[in-house]
Amino acid sequence: MNTNGITIRLEQESDYRKTEELVRDSFWNVYRPGCSEHFVLHVLRGVPAFVRELDLVMESGGRLIGQNVFVRAEILADGGGTVPVLTMGPICVARDLRGLGLGRLLLDESLRRAAELGFGAVLIEGDIGFYGGSGFVFASELGIRYGGLPEGADASFFLCRELIPGFLSGVSGVYSTPEPYLVTETEVDEFDRGFPPREKLRLPGQLEG
Numbered sequence: 001m002n003t004n005g006i007t008i009r010l011e012q013e014s015d016y017r018k019t020e021e022l023v024r025d026s027f028w029n030v031y032r033p034g035c036s037e038h039f040v041l042h043v044l045r046g047v048p049a050f051v052r053e054l055d056l057v058m059e060s061g062g063r064l065i066g067q068n069v070f071v072r073a074e075i076l077a078d079g080g081g082t083v084p085v086l087t088m089g090p091i092c093v094a095r096d097l098r099g100l101g102l103g104r105l106l107l108d109e110s111l112r113r114a115a116e117l118g119f120g121a122v123l124i125e126g127d128i129g130f131y132g133g134s135g136f137v138f139a140s141e142l143g144i145r146y147g148g149l150p151e152g153a154d155a156s157f158f159l160c161r162e163l164i165p166g167f168l169s170g171v172s173g174v175y176s177t178p179e180p181y182l183v184t185e186t187e188v189d190e191f192d193r194g195f196p197p198r199e200k201l202r203l204p205g206q207l208e209g
């Protein structure tokens with residue numbers, strides 16, 4: 001896809017390092033001091049659940065300016081059995097190009113491709129402020145609960161977008177973040193040593209912990 005000189009295409013192996021640098025820069029000190037997302041991306045590419053056809057980068061004038069990835073996941077249905085879904089991310093846009101609609105462009109193109117491939121729904125942890133504009137709703141509205149969250153806890157971070165309308169009609173159940181996302185601090189620190197040193201800062205607005 002090419003709009004106004006912005007191209008969204010599949011990531012190539014030759015992009016890997018540059019994409020990881022972009023992800024590291026985009027997430028650094030945003031949700032916690034430092035970040036783990038560049039390592040998560042590195043891990044995800046190597047797992048069978050990773051969807052290669054949805055491993056996307058966005059570029060402009062030969063510069064990598066955004067990326068998004070998807071992983072196969074499942075809902076454990078209350079009635080028994082599992083429902084195949086996708087989860088998504090990390091997704092990012094270069095810091096100096098935010099607020100221009102590029103995140104929306106990348107997200108919507110990613111979702112269009114996921115729907116075209118026949119996937120039924122995407123479940124994510126994210127901010128409704130960004131994702132709501134692309135059709136995401138609170139997963140609780142569709143009867144899907146976040147694994148391990150105590151009854152009555154705030155689940156407004158847990159969002160869902162049906163790709164096939166009605167895909168989750170009649171389904172209730174529990175979703176858990178796929179295991180490859182759950183990296184340890186030690187692994188992240190070790191991986192991060194392969195990048196230029198950067199200061200980890202505790203900043204307002206970061207998640208607790």
Ligand SMILES: CC(C)(COP(=O)(O)OP(=O)(O)OC[C@H]1O[C@@H](n2cnc3c(N)ncnc32)[C@H](O)[C@@H]1OP(=O)(O)O)[C@@H](O)C(=O)NCCC(=O)NCCS
Pocket residue numbers: 026027030089091092093094097098099100101102103104105125126127128129130131133
């Ligand atoms: C989130 C991110 C990809 C958005 O990219 P962007 O190019 O700045 O987004 P857009 O300009 O397309 O903004 C689209 C809409 O989302 C809103 N928005 C953007 N970032 C937001 C955020 N972090 N929280 C809430 N709303 C946000 C914008 O105000 C805009 O609203 P509008 O459609 O009502 O005008 C980008 O800020 C980023 O890379 N952030 C760091 C990494 C990150 O947090 N990724 C998401 C993890 S869940």
